[in-house]
Amino acid sequence: MQSKLFQRVLATLTMLFVSTVAFAYEGAERSHENLRPGVTQISQEVYDLHMMVLWIVTVIGLLVLGLIMYSAFAHRRSKRPEASKFHENLGLELFWTIIPFIILGFMAWPATKVLIQMDDSAEAELTVKVTGYRWNWSYEYLAYQDDNDVGVFYFSNLDTPKEQYENPVSAAGLFPYGTAADKFGKPAPEKDGDYMLAVDKPLVIPAGTKVRFLITADDVIHSFYVPDFGIKKDGIPGFINEAWAIVPEDATGTYHGQCTELCGKGHAFMPIEVNVVAKAEFDQWIADEKEKAASGPDLTPFASLDKALEKGEGLYASKCAICHGANGEGGIGPAFAGSDLATNPERIQEHIDILNHGRNAMPAFSAQLSPAEIAAVITWERNAWGNDTGDLIQPADVAE
Amino acid sequence: MSVTTADTHHDDHHHHAPTGLKRWLFSTNHKDIGTLYLWFSFAMLLVGGLMALVIRAELMYPGMQVVDPEFFNQMTTVHGLVMVFGAIMPATVGLANWMIPLMIGAPDMALPRMNNWSFWILPFAFGILIAAVLMSAFGEGNPSAPNFGWTFYAPLSTKYGPASTDFFILSVHMMGISSIMGAINVIVTVFNLRAPGMTLMKMPLFVWTWLITAFLLVAVMPVLAGAVTMMLTDRNFGTTFFDAAGGGDPVMFQHIFWFFGHPEVYIMILPAFGIVSSIIPTFSRKPLFGYASMVYATASIALLSFVVWAHHMFTVGMPLAGTLFFMYMTMLISVPTGVKVFNWVATMWRGSLTFELPMKWSLAFVILFTCGGLSGLMLAITPVDFQYHDTYFVVAHFHYVLVSGALFTLFAAAYYWLPKWSGVMPSKLLGELHFWNSLLSVNLLFFPMHFVGLAGMPRRYADYALQFADYNWWISIGGFWFGLSQIFFLAVAVRCAMKKGEPAPANPWDAPEEDLEWTVPSPAPFHTFDTPPVVK
Numbered sequence: 001m002q003s004k005l006f007q008r009v010l011a012t013l014t015m016l017f018v019s020t021v022a023f024a025y026e027g028a029e030r031s032h033e034n035l036r037p038g039v040t041q042i043s044q045e046v047y048d049l050h051m052m053v054l055w056i057v058t059v060i061g062l063l064v065l066g067l068i069m070y071s072a073f074a075h076r077r078s079k080r081p082e083a084s085k086f087h088e089n090l091g092l093e094l095f096w097t098i099i100p101f102i103i104l105g106f107m108a109w110p111a112t113k114v115l116i117q118m119d120d121s122a123e124a125e126l127t128v129k130v131t132g133y134r135w136n137w138s139y140e141y142l143a144y145q146d147d148n149d150v151g152v153f154y155f156s157n158l159d160t161p162k163e164q165y166e167n168p169v170s171a172a173g174l175f176p177y178g179t180a181a182d183k184f185g186k187p188a189p190e191k192d193g194d195y196m197l198a199v200d201k202p203l204v205i206p207a208g209t210k211v212r213f214l215i216t217a218d219d220v221i222h223s224f225y226v227p228d229f230g231i232k233k234d235g236i237p238g239f240i241n242e243a244w245a246i247v248p249e250d251a252t253g254t255y256h257g258q259c260t261e262l263c264g265k266g267h268a269f270m271p272i273e274v275n276v277v278a279k280a281e282f283d284q285w286i287a288d289e290k291e292k293a294a295s296g297p298d299l300t301p302f303a304s305l306d307k308a309l310e311k312g313e314g315l316y317a318s319k320c321a322i323c324h325g326a327n328g329e330g331g332i333g334p335a336f337a338g339s340d341l342a343t344n345p346e347r348i349q350e351h352i353d354i355l356n357h358g359r360n361a362m363p364a365f366s367a368q369l370s371p372a373e374i375a376a377v378i379t380w381e382r383n384a385w386g387n388d389t390g391d392l393i394q395p396a397d398v399a400e
Numbered sequence: 401m402s403v404t405t406a407d408t409h410h411d412d413h414h415h416h417a418p419t420g421l422k423r424w425l426f427s428t429n430h431k432d433i434g435t436l437y438l439w440f441s442f443a444m445l446l447v448g449g450l451m452a453l454v455i456r457a458e459l460m461y462p463g464m465q466v467v468d469p470e471f472f473n474q475m476t477t478v479h480g481l482v483m484v485f486g487a488i489m490p491a492t493v494g495l496a497n498w499m500i501p502l503m504i505g506a507p508d509m510a511l512p513r514m515n516n517w518s519f520w521i522l523p524f525a526f527g528i529l530i531a532a533v534l535m536s537a538f539g540e541g542n543p544s545a546p547n548f549g550w551t552f553y554a555p556l557s558t559k560y561g562p563a564s565t566d567f568f569i570l571s572v573h574m575m576g577i578s579s580i581m582g583a584i585n586v587i588v589t590v591f592n593l594r595a596p597g598m599t600l601m602k603m604p605l606f607v608w609t610w611l612i613t614a615f616l617l618v619a620v621m622p623v624l625a626g627a628v629t630m631m632l633t634d635r636n637f638g639t640t641f642f643d644a645a646g647g648g649d650p651v652m653f654q655h656i657f658w659f660f661g662h663p664e665v666y667i668m669i670l671p672a673f674g675i676v677s678s679i680i681p682t683f684s685r686k687p688l689f690g691y692a693s694m695v696y697a698t699a700s701i702a703l704l705s706f707v708v709w710a711h712h713m714f715t716v717g718m719p720l721a722g723t724l725f726f727m728y729m730t731m732l733i734s735v736p737t738g739v740k741v742f743n744w745v746a747t748m749w750r751g752s753l754t755f756e757l758p759m760k761w762s763l764a765f766v767i768l769f770t771c772g773g774l775s776g777l778m779l780a781i782t783p784v785d786f787q788y789h790d791t792y793f794v795v796a797h798f799h800y801v802l803v804s805g806a807l808f809t810l811f812a813a814a815y816y817w818l819p820k821w822s823g824v825m826p827s828k829l830l831g832e833l834h835f836w837n838s839l840l841s842v843n844l845l846f847f848p849m850h851f852v853g854l855a856g857m858p859r860r861y862a863d864y865a866l867q868f869a870d871y872n873w874w875i876s877i878g879g880f881w882f883g884l885s886q887i888f889f890l891a892v893a894v895r896c897a898m899k900k901g902e903p904a905p906a907n908p909w910d911a912p913e914e915d916l917e918w919t920v921p922s923p924a925p926f927h928t929f930d931t932p933p934v935v936k
Contacts, residue, residue, distance in 0.1 A: 032867060033851035035787055042783075050784045057774035064741060064770050068763060071748045072755070077685075083752035087687040096742045097735060104731045107781060112724060114783040119720045134560075165463045165863055191462060196865045220556040221650060223715060223790060227856045232786045234716045236651060237555060238644020241717035256865075260715075260790040260858040262549045264556060265470045268861040332470065332544065332562075361560050 036227060039251040043230030045114050053107055060103075118230075121244040124212030126205065132215075132222025132235040132259065133363055135266025135322070139203045142214070144286060152289040155368040158269045159198040162317070164189050197256040202273035206282035208249035215241045219363060220264065226257035226274055234261055247276045265332060266322055297370050299395045305379070308392055312380025315373055319365070320381075328385040333362060337385035348391060351378055352398055371399040425520070428512035430497045431924060433519050435821070437494025438814075440522060442893065444486030445807075447530065449883050451479035456879035458862060462869050469862035471536065473547040476860050478533050480550025481568075484668070485575045486526050488802065491810045492671040493518075493582045496610045498821065500586060502917035502924065503604045505595025505933045510588040511581075518581035525574035532564035549860060551661065554642030554653040558634045565635060569628045576621045583617035586610055595916070597935035601695070604915060605688065608695050609674030612702045616663045616670075619706075624660040627653065651716050658709035666705045668802060670698060672769075672809035673740060676762040679816050680744050682911045683759035684751030690743040697736035697743075704733045714785050723782055730780035734773065741770055756909065757831045761812035764839050765805060772800025775850065790860075793853025799846045811838075811889065819904030822896035823923030830895070834888035841885055845878030 037047040129140040136157045141150040192198065205211045215224045217235035225232040229245040257272035277285065302308040317326065323333035328342075336342040341351055355374050358364035365374055372395040382391040418426070427433055454475045458466045467475070497515065501508055509515050532545040544562035546552070557565055590611045594603070603611075630641040630653075640646025642653045673694075681688045688694065710718060710726040718726075744766050753759075775797040779785050788794060811834075818826045848871040853859075857868045864872065895901055907918040914935070920928045 032855055032871070035784075035854045036856075046783050046787060049781060050778070050787070053778050053781055053784065057777055061771055061774050064745065065767055067745050068748065068767060071745065071751075072753060072763065075684075075748065075751050075753050077752045077754045080750070080752045083685040084750040085686065086750070087689050087691070087747075088693075089690075089746075092742075092746065093690055093693050093739070097739055100735045100738050104734065107777075108728060108731060111727065111781045111783055115723060115727075116720065118783060118786075189463065191866060193866065195462065196863055220560055221553055225790075225856075225858065227787060230783075230786065232715050232789055236644075236716065239649075239651070239717070258856070258858050258861075258865075262473070262553070262556065262860045264547070264560065265468075265473065267473070268469065268858075268863045271865075330541065 038228040038230055039247055039255070040229050040245050041248075042114070042118055042245070043228060045117070046230045049110055049114060052110070056103060056107065121212050121242045124210045124244055126209055126211045127214060128203065128205070128211060129214045129216070129240075130203075130224050130235065132217040132219075132224065132263065132270070133368070134219050134264050134361075135259075135270040136368070137203075137222075137224075137259075137270060137272060138368065141286065141289075150286065150290065151293050152286060153293070154201055154289075156199045156201050156203065156273070157318070158196070158271060159200045160192065160195050164191050164195060194256070196268065197258075197271045197273065199271055199273040202254070202275040204275045204277060204282065204285055205245075205247065206279045207247050207252050207276050208279060209282075210244060210246045212242060212244045215243060218367075219361070221261045222259050222263050222270075223261035224257070224272065225260040226255055226272060228255045228257075229274075231257075232260060249278070252276045252278055297395070297399060298372060299399055300372070301394045301396065302372075302375070302379075302392065305383070305390070305392045308376045308379040309383060311373070312376035312378075313384070315369070315377045316380050316384075319369070320377065323362075328381065328387075336381045337387065342381050342387050343389055345389065345391070348378075348382075348393070351382070352393070356398065356400070366400075371395040374398045426516065428508075428516050429926060430501050430509045430512070430515065431821075431926065433509075433515050434494045434496075434498030436519050437490050437497060437522075440519070441487050441489075441491035441494060441810075442890075444482050444490070444526065446886070446890075448479050448482035448487055449886065451475045451482065451533075453879060453883050455479065456876040459864070459872050460876035461873070462864055462866055464863055470544060470547060471542075472862040473549075473860065474533060474536055474545040477546045477549050477552075478529065481529060481546075481572075482526065483802070484550060484664070485572075485579075486522070488668045488806050488810070489579065490522060492610070492613070492668070492806075493579075495606075495671065495675070495810070495813055495817075496582070496586050499817065499917060500589055500607055500610060501593070502820075502920065502928060503607050503915070504590065504593065504598050505916050505929050505935065506589060506593035507927065507929050507932075509585050510592055511585045514581050515585055518578045518585065521574050521578040525571045525578065528567050528574075529571040532567045535564070551654075551657060552631070553657070554631065554634070554650050558631055558642055561631075561635065566632070569632050572628045573625060576625045579617050580621045583614035583621075586614040587618070590614075595929070595932040595935050601692065602914075602935060604674075605677035605691070605694055605698075606671070606674030609670040609677075609698050612698050613667050613670045616667050616702055616705065620660040620663045620667075623656060624664075627656045627660065630656075651713070654713045654716060655710070658712045659706075661712065662709040663702070663705045665798075665801075666701060668806045669769075670702065672765070672806045673698060675809040675813045675816075676744060676765055678915070679758045679762045679812055680747050680766075682816075682909050682915075683754050683756060683762075684748045685753075685910070686747060686751040687912070688743070689746035689749075690739075693739060694743055697739045700736045701733060704729060704736070708733060711780060711782075711785070714782050715789050727780060727782045731777065734777045734780075737773055741766060741773075756815075757826070757828070757835060758812045758816035758909070760835050761808050761815065764835075765808040765812065768800055768804035768808065768842070772797055772805055775800065787856075788853065790858055791853040792849045792857045792859055795859050796846050796849035796853055799849070803846065804842050808838075808842075811835075814889075814893070816909070817917070818892075818896050819908045819922050820917060820920075820924055822899060823904055824896055824899050824901035825904050825908060826892045827895055827901055830888050830892045834885060834892060837885035837888065838882060841878050841881035843878070845875055845882050848875050848878075 035047055035050050037044050125145055127143040129142050131138045136155050138155045141152040144150050215233045215235045217237045219237060222235040223232060224235055231243045231245060233241045233243040253276060255274045259267060259270045323331055324336060325331045328336035341347050355378060356366040375393040375395045375398045378393045382389045424436060454467060458472055536542055536545040545564050546568040548557040548561060590607060633639040634641050640648040642648050642650050677688055677694060708726060708730045711730040714723060779788055779797060815826055815831060852868045852871045855867060857864055904922040906921050911918045916933060
C-alpha cells in the first residue's frame with residue numbers, strides 16, 4: 001500500500017513536471033537540467049570533470065544532511081534529557097581539516113590538466129575575430145590555412161521576429177502603455193522552436209579543424225558562450241581574448257550560444273549560432289563570401305521616396321527602435337520626432353555622419369549596414385512621425 | 401568640540417528615556433539604534449523583494465510580458481544593491497548594535513553619536529537610489545535608473561551608464577561611509593568596553609565574527625569608494641581609468657570591484673556564522689564544539705577572502721598562472737568553511753536537542769548553506785566554471801548562501817532575541833507558518849535555478865529560449881510563495897513591537913548562564929550594565 005502511494009505521488013510529480021514541458025522545442029543537443037557533454041574533446045573533459053565534482057559534493061552534502069538528521073532524531077531531548085558535555089577533540093578537528101585537503105587534491109589535479117589544454121590555442125588553421133556589439137555579433141575571417149587576408153566580415157543578428165516576444169505594455173518603464181485589459185485574455189504569440197536562439201547569418205566553421213576565436217567588443221563587455229564547445233570568453237573593448245575549438249568531423253550541425261555578460265537592454269537578444277560544416281563545404285562557402293566581399297557596396301539610387309521609406313521603416317524597427325523608441329519618441333537615445341537634427345535641412349550631413357561614425361553611446365553603423373540601408377534609415381527618420389521633410393537620401397550621399 | 405553647559409543631572413538619564421520622534425532621530429542608545437537598523441533592513445528586504453517579484457513575473461513565461469528589458473535590467477540591478485547594502489548588511493549591523501554591548505557587558509557602543517550618524521545616513525542613501533527607480537517607473541519619459549547590474553561593470557556603467565548613475569555613485573558613497581563608521585564602532589567597542597574578565601577568547605562567537613567582519617569592512621569599503629570615485633571622474637571629468645581608448649582598462653574595474661566584492665560576501669555571511677554558533681549550543685544544551693577552532697576558521701576565511709577575488713572573473717582572459725592561483729585559493733576556502741559546518745554538527749552530537757523556532761532556522765541554515773557552499777566549490781573548478789559562469793547556476797549558488805544562508809540566520813536571530821528586545825515571546829503559530837512556508841518555497845525558488853543554469857540559461861536575461869521555460873515557471877511560483885511567506889514575519893515583528901504575546905522571562909530559552917545577554921531582564925532596560933558584570 002505504502003509503496004503504491006509513493007509511486008502515485010512520484011507519478012503525479014513527474015506528470016506535473018513533464019506537462020509543463022509542453023513547449024515545442026527541438027534539438028537533441030539541448031538539455032533541461034544538466035550540463036551537456038558538448039561535441040569537442042575539451043567540452044567532454046569539462047563534462048566529465050563536472051560530473052566527478054558533482055558526485056563528490058553530492059556525497060558530502062548527503063553526509064552532512066544525514067549526520068544532522070540522525071542527530072536531530074537520535075539526540076532529541078525526549079530521548080536524551082541530559083546532554084553530553086564534550087566540546088573539543090583535537091583528533092576530530094585535524095581529521096576534518098586534513099581529509100578535505102586530500103579530496104581537494106583529487107579535484108585540483110584533473111582541473112589543472114584540462115585548464116592547461118584549454119590555454120593552448122597554437123597552430124590554428126582558421127582564425128575568426130568575434131566582436132560583440134550592443135546588440136549583435138560580427139564575425140571577421142582573418143586567416144584560413146595559408147591565406148592571411150581572407151577579408152570576409154559580416155554581422156549576425158537575432159532572427160526571432162519581434163511579434164513573438166514584444167507586447168504593447170512592455171514598451172518602456174513599468175506598465176507605461178496600454179492597460180492590463182489589453183494584455184490579458186490575449187493568447188501568447190506562437191513561438192518558433194529556436195525562439196531567442198535563431199540568427200539571420202550564423203558563424204560558419206569547418207569540422208575537423210582547429211579554429212581560433214579572437215574575441216573582443218566594440219562598446220561594452222560581452223561574453224561569447226558556446227556551451228557545446230566548452231567556450232566562454234569575455235569580449236572586452238580594447239582588448240583581445242582567445243579561445244579555440246576543434247569540432248570532430250562527425251559532429252557537423254548547428255550549435256547555439258548566447259551573450260553571457262550584461263551589456264544593456266538587448267543582452268538577452270544577441271544569440272550566437274554556429275554552423276559547423278564539412279571542410280569541403282566550408283572551402284566553397286568561404287570562396288563565395290570572398291567574391292561577394294570583393295564586389296563592394298551596391299550604390300544604386302532609390303527609384304522614389306516611397307521605396308526608400310519602405311526599406312527604412314523595417315530597418316528602423318530592427319536597428320534603431322530599441323534605443324530611440326518605436327515611434328521616434330526617444331528612450332536610451334534621443335528622440336527624432338520633431339527634433340532639430342531630423343528636420344533641419346542644414347543638419348543632413350551631420351545626421352549621416354552620426355550614423356556612419358557613431359557618437360557617444362551610438363555605435364558606428366557603417367560597419368554593419370550598407371550605404372543603401374543607412375540612406376533608407378535616415379530618409380525614414382526625416383519623414384516619419386510628422387517630420388515630413390521630404391528629404392530623400394541616396395546611397396551615394398552616405399558612401400565615403 | 402564644544403563643552404556643554406554644566407549639567408549636574410548626571411543621573412537623570414537612567415530614569416528618563418526620550419520619547420516621540422526625537423527619541424529616534426537623536427538617539428545615541430545602542431538598543432534604539434539597533435531597532436532602527438533592524439526595521440530599516442526589513443523594510444529594504446520588502447522593497448528588494450518586490451523588485452525580485454517583478455523579475456520573476458517577467459520570467460514566468462518566455463516572451464516579454466510585464467516590463468521592458470530596460471526596466472528589467474534596472475530591477476535586477478537595484479534588487480541586488482538593495483538586498484546586499486540595504487537588507488543584509490544593515491540587519492547584521494542592527495544585531496551588532498543590540499547584542500554586542502549586551503554580550504560583552506558594555507553599557508553602550510563606544511561611539512554613540514557616530515552610531516546615530518551611521519544609521520541616519522542610510523535612509524538618505526537608499527532614498528536617492530530608490531528615487532531613481534521611481535522616476536524610471538513613473539516619471540515623464542521613463543529616464544533609466546541604474547541598469548548595469550549590482551556589479552556595475554565599466555564601461556556599461558561609465559560611458560554607457562544612464563544619467564542616474566551619478567545618483568548611484570553618491571548613494572554607494574554614503575552606504576560606504578555608514579558601513580565604515582559602523583565597523584569602527586564595533587572594533588572600538590569590542591577592544592575597549594569588554595567587562596572585566598571577558599578575555600578575547602571568552603567572547604561569544606557572534607562578537608568574534610563581527611569583530612572580524614568589522615576589519616573586513618574597514619579594509620574593503622574604501623576600495624569600493626575608490627572604484628565609484630574613478631567611475632565618477634570617468635563619467636564627468638574626462639579621465640579614462642576604465643576606457644582602453646584613453647589607456648585605461650575595463651578589466652581593472654573588475655579587479656578593483658571584486659577586491660571589495662569578495663570580502664563583501666564574507667561580510668554578509670560571517671555574522672551569520674556567529675548567530676548560529678550562539679543558537680545551536682543553546683538548543684543542544686551543550687557548549688559549542690571547538691570554540692577556538694571556530695575563531696581560527698573565521699579568521700582564516702577572512703584572510704583567504706582577500707586572495708580569491710578573481711574567481712569572479714575567470715572568463716576575462718587571465719594568464720594561466722593567475723587562473724590556477726585563484727582556483728587553488730578558492731578551493732582552499734572550503735576547508736575552514738567545512739570545519740565550521742562539522743563543528744556545528746559536533747555541537748549537536750549527543751546533545752539534548754529541542755527544535756524551537758531559532759533552532760529550526762539555524763538547522764535549515766546549516767543544511768542549505770552547505771548546499772550553497774558545495775556549489776561554490778564546483779564554481780571554483782575553473783575549466784567547469786567556464787560553463788557555469790554568469791548562468792543561473794551562479795544565481796542559485798549565491799542565493800543559497802545569501803537567502804537560505806544569511807537571511808535565514810537573521811530570522812533565527814530575530815526569533816531568538818525578540819523576547820529580549822520586546823519582552824514578549826514571538827507568536828509560535830505565525831513563526832511556524834513563516835518557517836515552513838519559507839523553507840519549502842526557498843527550495844522551489846532556488847533549487848531549479850541550478851538546472852536552468854547547467855542547461856545554459858545566462859543570468860540577467862529578460863527573455864529566454866524555450867528549453868528553460870518549464871523550470872522558470874516553477875521558480876516564479878517559488879518566488880511568489882517565498883515573498884508572500886514573509887508577511888508572516890511582518891506580523892510576528894509587529895505583534896512583538898506592540899507587546900502582544902506571552903511575556904518573556906529573562907532567559908526564555910535556558911541559554912547557558914555565561915551568555916550575558918540573558919542575565920538582564922526582558923525586555924532589556926534602556927540602559928544595561930552601567931556597572932560592568934564580572935566574568936569568571
